[in-house]
Amino acid sequence: ARQAPADRKRVLQVMTNLLSNAAKFSPEGSTVLVTATLGGEYVRIGVHDNGPGIPENFRNRIFGRFAQADMSHTREKGGTGLGLAICKRLVELMEGDLGFDDRQGGGSTFWFELPAQP
Ligand code: ADP
Numbered sequence: 001a002r003q004a005p006a007d008r009k010r011v012l013q014v015m016t017n018l019l020s021n022a023a024k025f026s027p028e029g030s031t032v033l034v035t036a037t038l039g040g041e042y043v044r045i046g047v048h049d050n051g052p053g054i055p056e057n058f059r060n061r062i063f064g065r066f067a068q069a070d071m072s073h074t075r076e077k078g079g080t081g082l083g084l085a086i087c088k089r090l091v092e093l094m095e096g097d098l099g100f101d102d103r104q105g106g107g108s109t110f111w112f113e114l115p116a117q118p
Contacts, residue, residue: 006094006096006115006117007094010090010091010093010094011094011114013086013087013090014087014090014091014098014112015045015047017083017084017086017087018047018112019032019034019047020083021049021083021084021110022048022049022051022108022110024077024078024079025049025051025052025077025108026049026050026051026107027050030049030050031050032047032048032049033046033047033048034046034047038116039113039116040116041115041116042096042113042116043114043116044111045111045112045113046109046111047109047110047111048103048107048109049103049107050103050106050107051108052107053102053106053107054069054100054102054108055069062084062100063084063085064085065081065082065085066080066081066082067081067084067085068081084098087112091113094115095114096112096113096114096115097112097113098112098113099111099112
């Protein structure tokens with residue numbers, strides 16, 4: 001049987017990035033929720049925030065390198081626009097997937113799925 005190449009350091013790097021984005025783009029004092037779901041063949045981690053969500057015209061670029069929805073984010077919020085491009089690549093190296101959804105009631109959910117160890 002194939003072993004899923006999940007790697008503690010890579011998972012931590014992805015989590016750090018998603019949590020830091022969630023905190024960075026959330027209004028002050030709001031709560032970031034982290035969920036973990038065990039499916040039959042995968043584990044799914046969700047990071048749910050109350051931020052502004054992802055603008056329609058940015059969705060197809062969000063995983064590109066140096067991509068930021070608002071160029072003023074570089075100044076106001078910091079960052080390089082590299083984090084999500086790296087996260088996506090790391091998760092794919094572990095044979096998983098990473099994406100985002102609108103959160104019901106506002107905000108975003110960033111999630112990733114990794115193959116569950118048999
Ligand atoms: P950085 O955070 O360094 O700008 P990322 O690749 O992590 O780079 O994110 C790219 C862009 O995607 C951000 O600049 C922001 O415009 C948008 N983004 C990422 N995460 C969120 C989030 N949780 N809520 C709203 N926008 C986000």
